[in-house]
Amino acid sequence: MADIFGIPLPVLAGQLLIGLFNGAFYALLSLGLAIIFGLLRIINFAHGALYMMGAFAAFLLGEWFGLPFWILLVAAPLIVAIFAAAIERGLLTHLQGLDPLYGLLLTFGIALIVEGLAQYQFGVAGQNFSPPSALSGASNLGFMIMPHYRAFVIVVSLIVCLATWALIERTKLGALLRAATENRPLVEAFGVNVPLLLTATYAFGAFLAAFAGVMAAPVFQVSPLMGSNIVIVVFAVVVIGGMGSIGGAILTGFLLGLIEGLTKVIYPEASNIVVFVIMAIVLFFRPSGLFGKTA
Amino acid sequence: MSVSDTSTDFAAKERAGLPRKGIAVVAAILAALIVAPFMAYPVFVMKLLCFALFASAFNMLLGYTGLLSFGHATFFGGAAYATAHAVKVWDFEPLTGILFGTLCAAGLGLAMGVVAIRRQGIYFAMTTLALAQMVYFLFLRAGFTNAEDGIQNVPRGRLLGLIDLSDPMAMYALVCGVFLVGMAVIWRIVHSPFGQVLRAIRENEPRAVSLGYRVNRYKLAAFVMSATLTGLAGATKALVFQIATLTDVDWHMSGEVILMTLLGGVGTMLGPVVGAGLIVAIQNVFATTGFPLSVILGIIFVLCIMLFRKGIIGTLHDQWRRYGRK
Numbered sequence: 001m002a003d004i005f006g007i008p009l010p011v012l013a014g015q016l017l018i019g020l021f022n023g024a025f026y027a028l029l030s031l032g033l034a035i036i037f038g039l040l041r042i043i044n045f046a047h048g049a050l051y052m053m054g055a056f057a058a059f060l061l062g063e064w065f066g067l068p069f070w071i072l073l074v075a076a077p078l079i080v081a082i083f084a085a086a087i088e089r090g091l092l093t094h095l096q097g098l099d100p101l102y103g104l105l106l107t108f109g110i111a112l113i114v115e116g117l118a119q120y121q122f123g124v125a126g127q128n129f130s131p132p133s134a135l136s137g138a139s140n141l142g143f144m145i146m147p148h149y150r151a152f153v154i155v156v157s158l159i160v161c162l163a164t165w166a167l168i169e170r171t172k173l174g175a176l177l178r179a180a181t182e183n184r185p186l187v188e189a190f191g192v193n194v195p196l197l198l199t200a201t202y203a204f205g206a207f208l209a210a211f212a213g214v215m216a217a218p219v220f221q222v223s224p225l226m227g228s229n230i231v232i233v234v235f236a237v238v239v240i241g242g243m244g245s246i247g248g249a250i251l252t253g254f255l256l257g258l259i260e261g262l263t264k265v266i267y268p269e270a271s272n273i274v275v276f277v278i279m280a281i282v283l284f285f286r287p288s289g290l291f292g293k294t295a
Numbered sequence: 296m297s298v299s300d301t302s303t304d305f306a307a308k309e310r311a312g313l314p315r316k317g318i319a320v321v322a323a324i325l326a327a328l329i330v331a332p333f334m335a336y337p338v339f340v341m342k343l344l345c346f347a348l349f350a351s352a353f354n355m356l357l358g359y360t361g362l363l364s365f366g367h368a369t370f371f372g373g374a375a376y377a378t379a380h381a382v383k384v385w386d387f388e389p390l391t392g393i394l395f396g397t398l399c400a401a402g403l404g405l406a407m408g409v410v411a412i413r414r415q416g417i418y419f420a421m422t423t424l425a426l427a428q429m430v431y432f433l434f435l436r437a438g439f440t441n442a443e444d445g446i447q448n449v450p451r452g453r454l455l456g457l458i459d460l461s462d463p464m465a466m467y468a469l470v471c472g473v474f475l476v477g478m479a480v481i482w483r484i485v486h487s488p489f490g491q492v493l494r495a496i497r498e499n500e501p502r503a504v505s506l507g508y509r510v511n512r513y514k515l516a517a518f519v520m521s522a523t524l525t526g527l528a529g530a531t532k533a534l535v536f537q538i539a540t541l542t543d544v545d546w547h548m549s550g551e552v553i554l555m556t557l558l559g560g561v562g563t564m565l566g567p568v569v570g571a572g573l574i575v576a577i578q579n580v581f582a583t584t585g586f587p588l589s590v591i592l593g594i595i596f597v598l599c600i601m602l603f604r605k606g607i608i609g610t611l612h613d614q615w616r617r618y619g620r621k
Contacts, residue, residue, distance in 0.1 A: 043417050091601060100417045101363050102600055105557065108550060109596025116590035232546065236425035239418060269436065276429035280410045283422065287413040 019261015054210025126221025242289025400526020
């Protein structure tokens, strides 16, 4: 069997696949954070809570109504997006024009409430959620074993990320969004309903987070704390990438997932902290992040 | 973040010097410190004092320099671990142990500060949060912290080899001393020329730069000082409760201290003390009911941000001034 750096190829390939798989979640979550920050100037600390809500919504809908995975994949994020729209209309919109730190703290409070209630209701233990039977197998590619579900997640996440990028960079709606990011009063003067645009943007970011949550449900256990662990890593990803560019957020997400996977092979003890170490190094040499424009 | 628009929110302009009102407040605090252990459990009052100092040290950074750190649990818990280990394993005398923990927090503050001050505003908050999470994992893995169990049964020892601190009143006196010294240092820093420069940075960073101040050095100095005083609180807490665990370095702890400061009043001397008192009291009340504490804290967070961003003391300040003008 071929070795690379003294590591058997199947082990290396397997860990890289897991890295890409984790990167898919980082990419979806940091993409949502970047879109929300771009327009609302708010760092959404509740992003992890929304991700967790997505997983729980899918789990509960599956338990109660026995809906198939494919419907849950859209229905659960839609429910979370409606919840997020209500949050935006009821609370976040009143913080417009204030220091962004208030938005961070408000969404932190919301995350505490949502996660606390979920813990109260479901306990800390995780719930099991099985993947659809069509994706449950694995195939042998010769140099590695590839579980179908993981491949599915990577491909779907890539498609969703690229579609989002195209939506923002290549359509009329996206142009409106970018214009509102640059100069809000001007866009309002042209008769565009900017408050609606803000609500829709926040809801869309929440949709992406919840979508990631549903896809995470079959692999990681569905637990109230699943969001708070990942959101801090995603913050580090966002600091590394800089929030100026949509493409940058996607790329950084996948890249850091890969690096994390690689670290698991070479030096497993450091796999939990490698993202943070990279963040510190990047901050030292490029304070505005890899793709950032402003400080 | 644009610094100019924070001025109205994060500022509560205070008069320098100790006017009559100030003397009255100090006298009231001293009287309360003397009466408190007879009115409530000494351990409860000691916990309150530790957190009051923690929040005040944090406020030095948020309220007077305009930097929101989401990583202060690192210094609080890091100092607690260092002191607990020094006292338990190396048989340090209690005061030396506290000093050692405080110095360790200063070192951690320097390391984190050097990286974090390279970004501003919202990025600064996220960077400190991420770095603190890294330290959390390091503590989880480091052998001396005993991972999930923490360092338990830390002996309180004899102060200077003379006074037995297992006596609650002796321990209380020590905590009072630490609290008063810490608060005096914070008051001194905030009301010094150095503190004036920090406020200038908070109000308008570009202008401070153009006036020739090396803003980053001032920020780093403020960060390290805040970390050091936070460490003093954490080290003392480790002796009071005789335990140092992962809870102290968890990011929830960083969130709690933000809430204490926010609730009491950002940028006021007394606010963090009041906020810490309220939050510790609320924790005590809800500890016995099964209801999750984080929901309560979250609700207070949302109410604070939506309804009174100046906090209790800040709002009282405003009322007082309006009343005085009539």
